[in-house]
Amino acid sequence: xxxxxxxxxxxxxxxxxxxxxxxxxxxxxxxxxxxxxxxxxxxxxxxxxxxxxxxxxxxxxxxxxxxxxxxxxxxxxxxxxxxxxxxxxxxxxxxxxxxxxxxxxxxxxxxxxxxxxxxxxxxxxxxxxxxxxxxxxxxxxxxxxxxxxxxxxxxxxxxxxxxxxxxxxxxxxxxxxxxxxxxxxxxxxxxxxxxxxxxxxxxxxxxxxxxxxxxxxxxxxxxxxxxxxxxxxxxxxxxxxxxxxxxxxxxxxxxxxxxxxxxxxxxxxxxxxxxxxxxxxxxxxxxxxxxxxxxxxxxxxxxxxxxxxxxxxxxxxxxxxxxxxxxxxxxxxxxxxxxxxxxxxxxxxxxxxxxxxxxxxxxxxxxxxxxxxxxxxxxxxxxxxxxxxxxxxxxxxxxxxxxxxxxxxxxxxx
Numbered sequence: 312x313x314x315x316x317x318x319x320x321x322x323x324x325x326x327x328x329x330x331x332x333x334x335x336x337x338x339x340x341x342x343x344x345x346x347x348x349x350x351x352x353x354x355x356x357x358x359x360x361x362x363x364x365x366x367x368x369x370x371x372x373x374x375x376x377x378x379x380x381x382x383x384x385x386x387x388x389x390x391x392x393x394x395x396x397x398x399x400x401x402x403x404x405x406x407x408x409x410x411x412x413x414x415x416x417x418x419x420x421x422x423x424x425x426x427x428x429x430x431x432x433x434x435x436x437x438x439x440x441x442x443x444x445x446x447x448x449x450x451x452x453x454x455x456x457x458x459x460x461x462x463x464x465x466x467x468x469x470x471x472x473x474x475x476x477x478x479x480x481x482x483x484x485x486x487x488x489x490x491x492x493x494x495x496x497x498x499x500x501x502x503x504x505x506x507x508x509x510x511x512x513x514x515x516x517x518x519x520x521x522x523x524x525x526x527x528x529x530x531x532x533x534x535x536x537x538x539x540x541x542x543x544x545x546x547x548x549x550x551x552x553x554x555x556x557x558x559x560x561x562x563x564x565x566x567x568x569x570x571x572x573x574x575x576x577x578x579x580x581x582x583x584x585x586x587x588x589x590x591x592x593x594x595x596x597x598x599x600x601x602x603x604x605x606x607x608x609x610x611x612x613x614x615x616x617x618x619x620x621x622x623x624x625x626x627x628x629x630x631x632x633x634x635x636x637x638x639x640x641x642x643x644x645x646x647x648x649x650x651x652x653x654x655x656x657x658x659x660x661x662x663x664x665x666x667x668x669x670x671x672x673x674x675x676x677x678x679x680x681x682x683x684x685x686x687x688x689x690x691x692x693x694x695x696x697x698x699x700x701x702x703x704x705x706x707x708x709x710x711x712x713x714x715x716x717x718x719x720x721x722x723x724x725x
Contacts, residue, residue, distance in 0.1 A: 320385065320444050322362040324451075331355060332363050338371040377424070385448040390422040395480065395520065397424060398567060399539055399546060403478060403518060404428035410554040412476035412516050418466035418502070419480050423449035423459075429478070430456035437474065439466050467502045476516040476555070479507055497521070497529050504529070511552035519550045523605055527581040537563040538602040543640075545601035564602035566637050573637035575608050585610050590619035590629065592647045596709060596722050597628040597639035598670070612638045622713050625673040633725060642707065642722035650676075650710060650717035652684055659685045665703025666691045671710040674717055681710075 322328045331350070343364055350360045369391055373381035376396045386394075395403070403425055407415055413435060417426045420438035422445065429436045436459040440446040446463040453459040462469060471477065481500035497504035504519075508531055511517040523538060523545040530536045535551040537560075551557070563576040577584055587610035597616060599609050604626045613620055616639070618630025633641060648654065659667070667686060669678035682690065709720040 318358065319362045319365050320387065320447055322356075322359040323366060323385065324447065327355075328359055328362065331359065332366055335363065335367050338364075338367040340368075343368075380427070384422070385451045386422060387445060387448060390445050390448065393480075393482075394422050395424040396541055396546065397428065399541065400425045400428035401431075402539075402565070403520075403549065404432050404434065406518060406551065406555040407434055407476050407478070407516060408432045410476070410516050412554070414474045415476040415478055416469065416471055416474045417478045417480075418469070419482065420449050420461070421445060421480060423452045423461070425478055425480065426453055426459055427456070430459040433458065434476075436460070437462060437469070439464055439469050441465050467506055471510075471515070474515070477510050477518075479510075479517075479519040481507075481519065481521070495524075497525070504531070507550070514553060516555040517552040518555050520547050521550060523548050523601070527607065530581070535560045535563065536606070537565055538605040539565045539567065540600050540602035541567045542569070543600065545605060548605065562606045562608070564600065564606040564608050564638065566600050566602055568637060570637065575603060575606070575611060575638055577606075577608060577611065581607055584608075585614055587613035587628075588619040589621070589623050592621050592629055592713070592718070592720055593644055594618075594629055594631040595633050595725070596621075596642045596644050596720060597630065597636070598642070598709075599626050599628065599639045600637075603638050608638075612636065621711065622673065625711055625713075627672060627709070627711055641725040642709070643725055644720060644722055646721040648719050648721070650674075650719050652681070655681075655708075655719060656685050659706070662706065663704055664706045666705040668705070668707040669710065670707070673712040674710050676710050676717075678710075 323332055347360055347364060351357060366385065369386040369388065370381050373386055373391055376394060377384060378397060380397065407429060415429050415434055415436055417429065417436055417438045420426050420440050423438050426436045426438040430453065438449055438453065438459060438461045440449055440461065440463060443463060446461055450461045453461060481502055507517065507519045525548050530550065535556040536548055538548045539546050559578045560576045561578055561580055563574055565572065565574045597618065599612055603609060603612055609626045613628045616628060616630040616634045616636060617632065618628045621627045621629055628639065667682050669681055671678060707722050707724060709722055711718060
């Protein structure tokens with residue numbers, strides 16, 4: 312039986328626990344059993360050893376979100392999964408700093424990622440967290456900042472006198488004995504979206520992190536909605552109200568990648584804006600970034616590329632020329648054929664293909680199931696990205712719909 316989060320944190324909040332945790336190097340799974348045994352033989356209690364090793368593993372995992380800061384922070388498994396990446400939190404904090412906000416309440420602060428970013432910009436922070444164990448972690452994580460205070464309380468019940476900015480990251484999951492379950496209704500979030508809107512109605516600078524799948528119909532009027540993707544993964548949509556909302560921006564797609572940040576914005580409401588033409592498949596196929604799709608800015612990207620949609624309801628773009636863009640991934644079109652499993656299987660065999668990368672949009676086909684049908688043995692030879700291996704070739708297939716027709720587009724990544 313796994314230990315409760317508080318049982319994994321409490322042993323660390325002692326001089327012995329903190330010193331032992333600090334003495335460990337990076338977590339190594341293959342050496343964890345031997346380390347467990349060695350620490351117990353050294354006289355440390357099983358509960359402390361378990362807590363220390365769990366925290367060491369979480370810290371190593373957290374480096375993807377927090378970089379070197381993770382080495383001195385405390386985490387819970389659930390808190391780490393929901394925590395904002397530090398580079399995204401820095402952009403949240405920058406909004407408040409540029410608006411001249413002096414004191415922000417981080418309501419539902421979790422492990423304090425956003426509070427860290429805010430405090431580092433010399434903004435006073437009141438970090439509020441209802442879960443006692445998570446609040447303890449947040450307190451430790453904010454120790455370096457004298458301008459940050461953690462309050463163990465219900466986010467909806469904390470007085471906001473003298474506070475001119477509010478940031479929220481509502482809980483969007485419920486936990487039960489069978490695990491966690493995602494909630495889709497914003498009014499079932501904790502706190503609910505209506506509470507966020509009531510804060511905005513007071514005139515304060517308000518920002519809230521929501522799940523990236525939030526339907527456009529649920530986005531309140533009079534705010535800016537910014538979808539954010541990191542390395543191709545759409546992580547959130549942030550809603551901004553009042554002084555942290557940018558003039559003339561209703562929706563935006565912020566793309567953070569290895570080459571930096573790029574953003575596409577629109578002052579038009581959802582469903583409005585430019586309309587891209589529809590045309591045939593050919594030249595180069597562009598797959599828009601998920602943030603672009605979520606923000607409803609696919610047509611804007613198509614026009615930037617001098618291209619057209621392959622179907623008015625599908626987020627694939629074709630253009631005659633190769634254009635470098637941070638907002639879409641480009642593929643060279645090699646062939647277009649009707650979607651037919653028997654014909655595709657014959658084509659795979661004739662071409663000597665052993666590695667298939669299958670993408671899809673607008674069709675119910677499951678790539679994993681199709682791969683089983685098309686390849687000898689039902690799986691890639693040597694792995695998805697093996698390239699030429701043992702005489703096999705790699706192919707990339709894009710499955711989509713054009714009008715009523717299902718098609719297969721053979722492409723190669725640029």
